[in-house]
Amino acid sequence: MAKNKNLPAGRQGNNPDLLAKCSVCEGDLEEGDMVVLEDQDQRTTFHVTCPKCRTSSIVLISNSQAGMVSLGLATDLDSEEVRTKFFTNSVSSDDVINVYQFLSGYEGEFSGLIRS
Numbered sequence: 001m002a003k004n005k006n007l008p009a010g011r012q013g014n015n016p017d018l019l020a021k022c023s024v025c026e027g028d029l030e031e032g033d034m035v036v037l038e039d040q041d042q043r044t045t046f047h048v049t050c051p052k053c054r055t056s057s058i059v060l061i062s063n064s065q066a067g068m069v070s071l072g073l074a075t076d077l078d079s080e081e082v083r084t085k086f087f088t089n090s091v092s093s094d095d096v097i098n099v100y101q102f103l104s105g106y107e108g109e110f111s112g113l114i115r116s
């Protein structure tokens, strides 16, 4: 069931941690700085603060039919603000995508956070 070859040995599983790096300084994002906002079978959304530059990001990792997809974007909201604004009610995947579009207006590559 190893769905992601990029995961280091021993890291396979449901944890999305250590997949991502900071989109600003490219520092490694650490598990202890992550706050899971939503965790579903095929998708995990979490807020993470870079330990180096303190930039906060929202990261979504989804297992789709096309494989694992990771989206991330910088935000100036802290994890509680994000949770309050966007995750107080159950949301659909479309809602999550809308959040990203709303926050970022970003139409380009989301691959900056993916460690290859």
Ligand SMILES: [Zn+2]
Pocket (backbone or CB within 6 Å): 022, 023, 024, 025, 026, 027, 050, 051, 052, 053, 054, 055
């Ligand atoms: Zn950083």
